[in-house]
Amino acid sequence: MPAKVLALAFILCLVAGGAVRADTLATVKARGSVLCGTTGQPLGFSATSVNGTWSGLGADYCRGLAAVVLNDPSKVSFITLQPEERISALAGGRVDALADLLPWNLTEDTEQGLLFVGTMFYDGQGFLAPKSAGLRSARDLAGKPVCVDAGSPAEADLAEYFDANNISARVTPEPTSEAAIGAYLAGTCLAYSANGSILANARAQLPAPADNVLLPDIITKTPLGPVVRQQDDRWFDIARWTLYALLDAEELGVTQTNVDEMLGSDNIQVRRLLGVESDFGAEIGLNKDWAYELIKGVGNYADIYDRNIGEQTPLKLPRGLNALWSRGGIQYSPPVR
Amino acid sequence: MRRLALIIWRLALIGALVACFASAAMAATTLETVRARGKLLCGAADPLPGFAQENKDGRWSGFDVDFCRAVAAAVFGSPDKVDFIPLTGTSRFALLQTGAIDLLARDAAWTMRRDAGYGASYVGASFFDGQGFLVHQSLNVVSAYELNKLRVCVLDGGDEVLNLRDFFFQNQAAYSEVLYEDRQDLAVAYEAGLCDAVSANVSWLYAMKRQLPDAAQHLILPERISKDSFGPVVRDGDDQWLNIVKWTLFTLIDAEEAGITADNIGSLAAAKTPTIRRMLGLEGRFGGALGLSPDFMKNIIAGVGNYGEIFDRNFGPNTGVPMLRGQNALWTRGGLLFAPPVE
Numbered sequence: 001m002p003a004k005v006l007a008l009a010f011i012l013c014l015v016a017g018g019a020v021r022a023d024t025l026a027t028v029k030a031r032g033s034v035l036c037g038t039t040g041q042p043l044g045f046s047a048t049s050v051n052g053t054w055s056g057l058g059a060d061y062c063r064g065l066a067a068v069v070l071n072d073p074s075k076v077s078f079i080t081l082q083p084e085e086r087i088s089a090l091a092g093g094r095v096d097a098l099a100d101l102l103p104w105n106l107t108e109d110t111e112q113g114l115l116f117v118g119t120m121f122y123d124g125q126g127f128l129a130p131k132s133a134g135l136r137s138a139r140d141l142a143g144k145p146v147c148v149d150a151g152s153p154a155e156a157d158l159a160e161y162f163d164a165n166n167i168s169a170r171v172t173p174e175p176t177s178e179a180a181i182g183a184y185l186a187g188t189c190l191a192y193s194a195n196g197s198i199l200a201n202a203r204a205q206l207p208a209p210a211d212n213v214l215l216p217d218i219i220t221k222t223p224l225g226p227v228v229r230q231q232d233d234r235w236f237d238i239a240r241w242t243l244y245a246l247l248d249a250e251e252l253g254v255t256q257t258n259v260d261e262m263l264g265s266d267n268i269q270v271r272r273l274l275g276v277e278s279d280f281g282a283e284i285g286l287n288k289d290w291a292y293e294l295i296k297g298v299g300n301y302a303d304i305y306d307r308n309i310g311e312q313t314p315l316k317l318p319r320g321l322n323a324l325w326s327r328g329g330i331q332y333s334p335p336v337r
Numbered sequence: 338m339r340r341l342a343l344i345i346w347r348l349a350l351i352g353a354l355v356a357c358f359a360s361a362a363m364a365a366t367t368l369e370t371v372r373a374r375g376k377l378l379c380g381a382a383d384p385l386p387g388f389a390q391e392n393k394d395g396r397w398s399g400f401d402v403d404f405c406r407a408v409a410a411a412v413f414g415s416p417d418k419v420d421f422i423p424l425t426g427t428s429r430f431a432l433l434q435t436g437a438i439d440l441l442a443r444d445a446a447w448t449m450r451r452d453a454g455y456g457a458s459y460v461g462a463s464f465f466d467g468q469g470f471l472v473h474q475s476l477n478v479v480s481a482y483e484l485n486k487l488r489v490c491v492l493d494g495g496d497e498v499l500n501l502r503d504f505f506f507q508n509q510a511a512y513s514e515v516l517y518e519d520r521q522d523l524a525v526a527y528e529a530g531l532c533d534a535v536s537a538n539v540s541w542l543y544a545m546k547r548q549l550p551d552a553a554q555h556l557i558l559p560e561r562i563s564k565d566s567f568g569p570v571v572r573d574g575d576d577q578w579l580n581i582v583k584w585t586l587f588t589l590i591d592a593e594e595a596g597i598t599a600d601n602i603g604s605l606a607a608a609k610t611p612t613i614r615r616m617l618g619l620e621g622r623f624g625g626a627l628g629l630s631p632d633f634m635k636n637i638i639a640g641v642g643n644y645g646e647i648f649d650r651n652f653g654p655n656t657g658v659p660m661l662r663g664q665n666a667l668w669t670r671g672g673l674l675f676a677p678p679v680e
Contacts, residue, residue: 105680106587110580111626116677153680156611164610223677233573237453244449251564268499283453321668326564330668330675334447334459334566337496 024096024228024235025285028069036062037081037095042197043204044309045121045224047078047099054078057120058099060304061226064242065097067297068290087112091229097239101224114227117239121197121225121309122321122330124218125154128184128199129191131213138217141169147180147189148173154220158193161219177202191215195222196317197309204314218321237284244333245291248273249300251324251333256299259292273336280336291336301331367571367578368628371412371439377419379405380438384423386544387651387660388443397421400651401442403641404463404569404586408440410640411585411633430455433572440582446538446565456573460583463568464540465664465673467561468500471527471542472534474554481560485510490523490532492516496563501536504562524548538565547658559663581627587676588634592616592643594667594676599642602635615679623679634679644674 028034038047038058047059054076063073078099081089089095091113102108103123104116127146129135138161148155150173162169172189174180181202184192192202196214203209228239249255252270254262262270271277274295275288282288298304305322309315323329371377381389381401389399406416422438432438434456445451446466447459470481470489478484481504491498493516505512515532517523524545527535535542539557546555569586571579592598595612597605605613614620618632625631641647645667652660666672 103680104677106584106623106677107680109677110584115576115579119675119677122675160610221675221678223675230576233456233458237458241449241453268496280449280453283450325664325673330673332462332465332564332566332673334449334452334462335564337448337450 022093022229022232022235024232025069025238027093028096032070033075033077034062034066034069034097035077035079035095036065036097036099037079037086037089038099039081039083039086041083041100042201044201044313044315045101045197049078054099055308056099057304057308058101058226060298060308061120061243062097062099064246064294064298065239067293068238068242068245068286071287071293073297087114090114090227093229096228096235098227102227104223104225108227113230115230115236117226117228117236118243118333119223119225119331120243121223123195123197123222123224124321125157125193125220125222126196126199126218127191127193127215128203128212129215131211133190135191135213135215138169138215138219139165139167141191142167143169144191145170145172145189146191146193147183148193149177149180150175152194154194157220181205193219195220197224200309200315200317203316209314209316234285238286241284241336242294245273245294245336246298246301246304247324247331247333248336249291249295250302251326254295254300256295256303259295263292269335269337366628367436367439367575368412368581370436375413375418377405377409377412377440378422378438379408379419379440379442380422380424380429380432381405381442382423382429382444383425385540386547387656387658388540388544389421389423391423397423398651400464400647403647403651404442404589405440407589407637407641407647408569408582408585410636411581411588411629414630414632414636416640430457430570433457433570436572439571439578441570443567444570447568451570457570458573458579459568459570460579461568461586461676462566462673463586464566466538466540466565466567467664468497468536468563468565469539469542469561470534470536470558471546472556472558474556476533478558479556481558481562482508484508484512484534484558486512487533488513488515488531490515490517490526490535492520492523492537493518497537500563536562538563540567543652543658543660547656552658557660559661561664577628581629584627585637588616588637588679589641589644589647590667590674590676591679592634592638593645593674594669597638597643598646599639602639612679 040046040048045057047054047056062076066075067073079095086098090098101120109116127138146169148158155173159171174183180192183189199214203212206212228236254270263274263276274292279288281290309317319329321329322331325332384390387399389401391397402421405419405421409419410416429441429444433441452459489512491501491514523535526532542557546552549555569582571582597613605617616634618635622631624633662672664673668675
């Protein structure tokens with residue numbers, strides 16, 4: 001075999017070996033920006049642009065990545081994607097992350113070449129109903145029509161829930177969510193059932209949002225979270241600890257407003273988080289003040305929640321399950337230590 | 338001379354080529370390695386009563402051991418195809434990296450350093466721990482907030498003593514520290530009456546309580562003054578294996594939530610609930626992307642039971658020293674245990 005052919009084969013082998021192990025961190029640093037794919041739906045959760053400003057839980061998460069890697073939350077380019085192309089765009093390296101939060105389940109987690117970073121929002125199927133109906137719980141829907149998107153998982157889950165709890169409500173499938181909301185407005189059905197993220201958006205679009213309530217019952221679990229592609233452990237660690245640091249900061253009372261003041265804190269946990277004591281950034285290829293840049297740039301988890309979907313926004317979603325574990329919710333993160 | 342150089346150059350290239358392809362071929366997946374070996378090699382940190390203990394016949398049992406058995410059931414369909422390897426010292430992560438073990442069922446608490454720094458990843462939390470207090474019943478307290486004017490044994494030089502100072506400072510309560518450098522000393526000192534309480538991680542206090550001759554006379558108070566969680570750890574570089582171990586944990590939790598147990602699993606073939614049907618492999622087709630058979634979840638539950646069953650077997654009333662579920666209850670029952678759904 002001629003030496004040239006051998007040399008070529010060797011180079012090909014090296015390239016192939018290298019291609020398997022992507023180094024997103026190096027790519028992002030060299031480019032000077034994080035590329036985040038977004039479909040824009042649903043509002044408040046994915047990244048959507050209003051007058052050139054991108055907002056949403058996912059948008060702020062992407063800004064957080066830019067803050068920890070590039071020390072500047074504005075170094076993000078949002079790339080609009082169709083829902084069907086977002087996975088291939090991520091897997092193929094067109095984007096570094098998604099600003100969409102995807103539903104974390106066995107199929108999504110294992111069959112798409114993705115890794116879920118964690119849960120940014122615990123969603124689940126609930127009920128939207130008129131305040132005037134005076135419903136206290138889903139039990140009061142007995143004998144009443146409840147609209148749901150036909151053919152969606154929500155339809156089967158709703159029927160199963162009523163069946164399992166002996167509630168004789170009438171499941172009324174509508175061909176689209178627009179049709180379901182139309183039927184709800186027209187009074188054809190007393191309630192509309194879908195995931196909380198969808199219901200909060202539907203309510204915000206109604207003529208008089210405040211006249212409608214979300215019932216307390218949540219009948220399914222749909223954890224929503226950021227995803228990264230597989231086979232890049234470093235980038236996965238960065239993505240994971242960006243999310244965890246947002247939660248840790250809330251737990252420790254470090255906010256976007258007080259983060260500079262907190263640099264002088266006596267609390268060892270705060271000092272570790274902000275890089276005043278020890279260097280944890282080095283573990284993920286970043287500077288020791290990576291989490292300071294994060295909180296300074298986008299705030300802690302509560303700051304992000306309140307800004308995008310909280311009580312002061314049109315979506316008015318209570319923290320519920322998304323409260324910290326220490327305050328009655330289940331949002332929990334390991335410590336920066 | 339030029340001809341010789343060319344031959345050497347070619348030989349060198351062939352060597353490099355062989356090395357390159359060999360390294361690609363050596364990157365056999367963990368699943369392939371485990372299958373070829375015919376058993377799983379599962380490690381855990383120091384033996385700890387309830388978590389991992391060996392009987393006089395050399396058979397291991399415990400919460401950690403059951404998790405290893407669950408992974409073996411997922412891979413082989415049999416929970417018995419596993420060797421449990423107790424590990425001490427600081428070489429645990431190195432053993433994981435070199436392939437001497439396939440997973441760590443339990444190590445130290447999940448922290449950023451350990452998750453990101455040692456070429457390994459935690460798959461999730463399987464046990465929520467935290468620093469608590471062990472006291473004698475005769476102290477007549479039911480809450481850590483009642484502790485005042487007493488001697489507390491605590492480990493010196495780490496976060497435990499800082500947490501303790503913080504806790505008593507916040508509560509404006511008086512106490513004195515009895516400091517030791519070794520965990521075993523805490524137990525000895527407490528038993529000898531050199532202190533009135535021990536403050537350490539609850540998993541460790543629980544193990545210590547089980548070894549006391551009058552275990553029922555002692556009480557672990559419900560409060561936690563730190564945040565610690567434990568979970569299985571895998572090495573970096575094999576996301577398929579990460580997902581196998583992760584979904585073994587999630588299967589145990591989801592099975593408890595769905596009410597599937599080792600006992601009733603045989604009678605659920607006619608169940609209508611979609612979640613149950615999916616977990617039993619009756620509906621949908623899961624496991625393929627993990628390299629596992631479609632009934633891997635069924636094999637896990639039939640082999641070791643669900644999370645609640647594992648908890649009860651190792652920490653329940655039949656042990657004589659029951660542990661409260663507390664944070665380790667399901668999220669639907671006031672705890673923190675949550676797993677994404679099987680869909």
